[in-house]
Amino acid sequence: xxxxxxxxxxxxxxxxxxxxxxxxxxxxxxxxxxxxxxxxxxxxxxxxxxxxxxxxxxxxxxxxxxxxxxxxxxxxxxxxxxxxxxxxxxxxxxxxxxxxxxxxxxxxxxxxxxxxxxxxxxxxxxxxxxxxxxxxx
Numbered sequence: 001x002x003x004x005x006x007x008x009x010x011x012x013x014x015x016x017x018x019x020x021x022x023x024x025x026x027x028x029x030x031x032x033x034x035x036x037x038x039x040x041x042x043x044x045x046x047x048x049x050x051x052x053x054x055x056x057x058x059x060x061x062x063x064x065x066x067x068x069x070x071x072x073x074x075x076x077x078x079x080x081x082x083x084x085x086x087x088x089x090x091x092x093x094x095x096x097x098x099x100x101x102x103x104x105x106x107x108x109x110x111x112x113x114x115x116x117x118x119x120x121x122x123x124x125x126x127x128x129x130x131x132x133x134x135x136x137x
Contacts, residue, residue, distance in 0.1 A: 001130075003043045003126070003127055006024075006027055007023070007027070007122055008024070008122070012120070023101075023105065030084050040083055052129055053131075054132060056132060057130060057132075058130050059130075061127050063126035066121060066122075067122050067123075068119050068122075070116065072102075074120060074122055075101070
């Protein structure tokens with residue numbers, strides 16, 4: 001089994017900066033809504049509370065996917081998450097919520113002049129849960 005954890009944003013121009021705490025707040029905002037599927041939260045938590053039904057299994061949390069994307073791609077990704085789509089479908093008056101989050105992200109940049117074309121780094125920790133089914137007797 002494999003999956004990835006919560007996405008994290010950072011600013012390549014300011015390594016170690018916390019300018020994108022708003023991104024975590026956005027994910028938290030959606031995760032705390034009834035429209036957020038519990039299975040997605042389990043995946044973002046890397047199935048920490050799951051055990052494989054095999055006597056010998058291992059977990060590998062050493063992989064990371066890292067991409068440099070314009071903010072527009074980040075917002076498109078966020079809009080593809082099922083819980084976000086459900087929230088917007090359930091609350092049509094909030095259909096511009098990702099635009100509002102995008103505006104907050106732009107203001108968090110060291111140089112907001114590029115707007116949503118600004119390139120940011122998005123990363124996901126990848127996890128693998130591996131086991132081998134015991135041989136038949």
